[in-house]
Amino acid sequence: xxxxxxxxxxxxxxxxxxxxxxxxxxxxxxxxxxxxxxxxxxxxxxxxxxxxxxxxxxxxxxxxxxxxxxxxxxxxxxxxxxxxxxxxxxxxxxxxxxxxxxxxxxxxxxxxxxxxxxxxxxxxxxxxxxxxxxxxxxxxxxxxxxxxxxxxxxxxxxxxxxxxxxxxxxxxxxxxxxxxxxxxxxxxxxxxxxxxxxxxxxxxxxxxxxxxxxxxxxxxxxxxxxxxxxxxxxxxxxxxxxxxxxxxxxxxxxxxxxxxxxxxxxxxxxxxxxxxxxxxxxxxxx
Numbered sequence: 422x423x424x425x426x427x428x429x430x431x432x433x434x435x436x437x438x439x440x441x442x443x444x445x446x447x448x449x450x451x452x453x454x455x456x457x458x459x460x461x462x463x464x465x466x467x468x469x470x471x472x473x474x475x476x477x478x479x480x481x482x483x484x485x486x487x488x489x490x491x492x493x494x495x496x497x498x499x500x501x502x503x504x505x506x507x508x509x510x511x512x513x514x515x516x517x518x519x520x521x522x523x524x525x526x527x528x529x530x531x532x533x534x535x536x537x538x539x540x541x542x543x544x545x546x547x548x549x550x551x552x553x554x555x556x557x558x559x560x561x562x563x564x565x566x567x568x569x570x571x572x573x574x575x576x577x578x579x580x581x582x583x584x585x586x587x588x589x590x591x592x593x594x595x596x597x598x599x600x601x602x603x604x605x606x607x608x609x610x611x612x613x614x615x616x617x618x619x620x621x622x623x624x625x626x627x628x629x630x631x632x633x634x635x636x637x638x639x640x641x642x643x644x645x646x647x648x649x650x651x652x653x654x655x656x657x658x659x660x661x662x663x664x665x666x667x668x669x670x671x672x673x674x675x676x677x678x679x680x681x682x683x684x685x686x687x688x689x690x691x692x693x694x695x696x697x698x699x700x701x702x703x704x705x706x707x
Contacts, residue, residue, distance in 0.1 A: 425705075426591045437580040437646055444572045444598045445642030451602035452565070452638070455609025456628045465614060468687055471679040473607030475688035478675040479695020480604040481568075485664040485671075487703040488597035489571060492590065493660030496578060500657075507661020511567065512669040514662070565608075567666030568601045569638030573645025574659045580650050596703045604695065 433443050493504040575594030582590040613628055645663070649656040679688035 425595055426588055429591070429595060437576060437650060438643065440579075440594075441573050441576045441642050441646035442639070444576055444594070445569060445639035447598055448568065448572060448602040448605055448642070449632075449636055449638045452605040452609040453628075453632050455606035455611075456613045456632055458606075458610045459613035459617065459628060462610070465610065467682045468684045470607070470611050470614060471682060471684040472687040472691040474611060474675055474679050475691030476695040476698075477604035477607050477691075478671045478679070479692035479697075480600045480699045481667050481671055481675075481695075482692070483696045483699035483703070484571075484597050484600045485667045487699065488575060488593045488600070489660045489664035489667075492575075492578060492593050493657045493664070496581075496660065497657035503657035504661035504664075507658040507663075508665035508668070509661075510658070511662035511665025511667075513665075515567070515666045515669040515673070565605075565638050566641055567663050567670070568605075569641035570645040570659075571663035571667065572598050572601060572638070573642035573647075574649050574656070574663055576642075577646040577649035578656055578660065580646070581653050581656060593703070596699075599702055600699045603698070 429440075433440055490504055490508070493507070494501050497503045572594070575590075575597045579587055579590035579594050609632075645659065649659050676688075676692075679685075679691075
């Protein structure tokens with residue numbers, strides 16, 4: 422075994438559920454770290470946030486291929502069709518789910534609640550911005566879902582394999598876990614900053630928005646691991662589904678968001694660095 426996989430099994434054990442739980446805790450914990458940075462970074466510039474989100478997109482882009490699509494094709498015995506079907510289904514699912522997100526703000530915004538810790542002397546929430554912030558938080562939460570699923574599927578793939586193939590699959594799962602965790606840091610920060618910019622001047626609340634968007638990853642990580650283990654033939658479809666959902670998020674949400682403020686070059690540079698970091702992690706751990 423490689424040093425990384427050997428150390429992981431030594432610390433965590435070889436139980437699939439425990440490994441998947443640890444994977445979910447790691448990626449959600451790094452989301453929390455990113456959200457907490459708002460307590461120390463007074464006012465990150467839009468340029469810096471766009472570069473960070475570009476980096477996140479690059480990590481996800483490389484991870485979709487190195488840790489999901491290509492291993493999924495291998496799991497299907499070299500047949501790309503199940504994985505490609507999964508990719509299309511994942512993209513279609515996110516597309517349809519995204520259609521319902523704009524309606525959520527009618528239920529979640531409009532008036533500030535009295536039980537969230539504000540007092541009358543504080544700066545009021547800018548209600549003209551609240552809907553946009555809620556939609557952004559929902560969008561981040563929505564695309565945290567395939568990330569958690571992807572990590573779980575990765576560990577499920579490792580559990581289904583044996584010998585050298587199992588070691589390689591576990592290395593892929595660890596690379597994917599680290600990659601998604603790393604890109605969760607700028608995402609968590611972006612959610613908290615957006616909440617503060619809308620007028621939620623209690624930074625603890627801003628951190629809470631980041632935590633909330635990440636917590637969905639833990640149960641989905643467990644669900645993904647169990648699903649592919651209990652129904653092994655679904656593995657290539659599941660890996661393709663997670664990859665397709667991630668690719669959809671990159672193209673539909675992250676890249677357009679980072680190109681709206683005139684910082685296309687820094688966002689693109691961040692994306693390229695993210696791709697390089699993920700490829701390095703994949704090769705090193707693999």
